[in-house]
Amino acid sequence: MGLAGSKxxxxxxxRRLKAFLQETLKLELSEEKTLITHASTQPAHFLGYELTVQYRDDKRDQTDRRCINGHVSLRVPTKIIENKCALYMRKNKTHHRAELMSDDDFSIISRYQSEYRGFVQYYQLAQNVSWLWKLHWVMRSSLLKTLAHKHKRSVTKMVRTYQATKETPYGPMKCLEKIVPREGKKPLVARFGGIPLRRQPQATLLDLPVTIKRKPARNELLKRLLANTCELCTSTHQVEVHHIRKLADLKKRGQAEKPQWVRVMAARRRKTLIVCRECHQAIHAGKPTRKPLGP
Structure with a gap:
């Protein structure tokens, strides 16, 4: 509630509100959350925003009049930005996210983008929305380190692999992009960044920003299991999972030609393989697995 009056x-x-809540609605007014502040010296907090009244004599319009004095301002609290950045950092440094190691690159980039986009869209009304460039840098660095850690490559190589440019109403913007081509269909595109940090006074807030505390999306292994298809022979009968202890176990010396299942796991860099019962037994028996079934 805003009031142009005395304390x-x-x-x-x-006091009148407190009495109304107690007597009419049988509710208690929280003294900790119901504060009286002076809007020009101490911001009020509401739904994650800071509400302040602006006073700057040096901000003038074309007629040399002070144009912002007394106007209410919505701002992103600095603490909110710092807390959001901390989710992608350890010991004050950006860090990779180990829980995403089993996902494919497309899913990882999409996950980061959904978290970043939701946060930016929620604060489109803020006059200092441009301050979210710090969050963009932190999340981009964490994303690159996650991809680099997964592929055992340097961050620089990840930048060269996924660097792209997206056209926006405010000009081209650099972003990270992963494109998955599909035969006969439009390619799937996962992109991080490419969102202009410009205030949108007419924006409509539909929901709270996405956070990484929500239930994570199904990972790659779960999606492969749900497909219920052997990744060697395409059979859908009695599908199981074959595990190895580490990828280095695939590099055994003395093998003139590596079996099909070894080549598949090495190419995917995965310690799991979805196989049918017959192929699974053949792997453990050291026998050739079945060839892909026909249509």
């Missing part, structure tokens, strides 16, 4: 008037209104 005594504000306290009187607060």
């Amino acid at each position: 005594e008037e504000a306290e009187a209104i607060k």
